Amino acid sequence: MAKGKKGALRGRAGRMQGGRGSGRASKGAVRLWGRHAVEAALKNPARQHRKLWATLDGLDSLDGELPADFPLERAEVADLARLVARDAPHQGLVLECEPLEDLHLADVMDGDASRPIVVLDQVTDPHNVGAILRSAAAFNAAAIVTQDRHAPPESGVVGKSASGALEFVPWVRVVNLARALEELAEAGYWRIGLAGEAEATFAEALPAGPVALVLGAEGEGMRHNVGQHCDALARLPISEAMESLNVSNAAAIALYAIATR
Known part of the structure; x- marks a missing residue:
């Protein structure tokens, strides 16, 4: 069921540079993939982000723009496949971020x-x-x-x-x-x-x-x-x-x- 878009991401996208990721999440980090999961995390003010790997198509699929200084790296589909679980449907987007804070x-x-x-x-x-x-x-x-x-x-x-x-x-x-x-x-x-x-x-x-x-x-x-x-x-x-x-x-x-x- 289609709905209106949520609030846009702030700023302008930084320059995407070539290169590959590390292949595994950094210690204590969470790695998310797929457009809905990544977009929601990017819009969540409670989420601290470490790095976004994205294909050009993946980046274009996001609602809004990233801040100019956002840690962003251009990647190919094959590169992203090495960053996620086997056959994971990453849709051109992989985000590494901090876990959410504990709640009571x-x-x-x-x-x-x-x-x-x-x-x-x-x-x-x-x-x-x-x-x-x-x-x-x-x-x-x-x-x-x-x-x-x-x-x-x-x-x-x-x-x-x-x-x-x-x-x-x-x-x-x-x-x-x-x-x-x-x-x-x-x-x-x-x-x-x-x-x-x-x-x-x-x-x-x-x-x-x-x-x-x-x-x-x-x-x-x-x-x-x-x-x-x-x-x-x-x-x-x-x-x-x-x-x-x-x-x-x-x-x-x-x-x-x-x-x-």
Whole structure:
């Protein structure tokens, strides 16, 4: 669905010089690729940028212009292929930048009933986390919450799958997910865990107030202790022909249900 362009990048593009990149991200840096992920990062004032490698076509595809002193290097398609994961669809753009600053759970608990918080229990596939970020952006979720040890790091795969949402959906990493669910309850959130074996459907379990949507990893589902910290377990009413849904698809359906209740 086409929408109007966001605010343009500032300044004029600096001169692109020939040469190849290092082949791997610098220590502590994040490397993003693809037009939506790179453009969103360039427009994010909270993001500190180290270097952009771009083909001429890639640079022309960006909305707006870069500052004159932006660290920019001309590259060919083959050069960019050496900077990213194998067969990654970089679309002529690779950006190396600093990770986003850490957030605390208290920073995102606004209590708005229309803005759920998505809690992911050991969802480790970066494609799934990126897709969930994208759905969270589409349905106006306030944040996603993961455990720091059992979730993927910020990365190009997450950024590409999120299609820009990595830059504006807050991502909170916590040490103890059960404690985070207790904090959500104290803040007035109704915690609903998706579980295929639950008796109630998701629509039946939805309250009128703020919701924390809890999803577990594919296969294992939510851990027992996490499920015990939910106020309700609910299932999506899918056909018996399918045992389950991909976790990112389940998240999208549940977020739509919250947005349209």
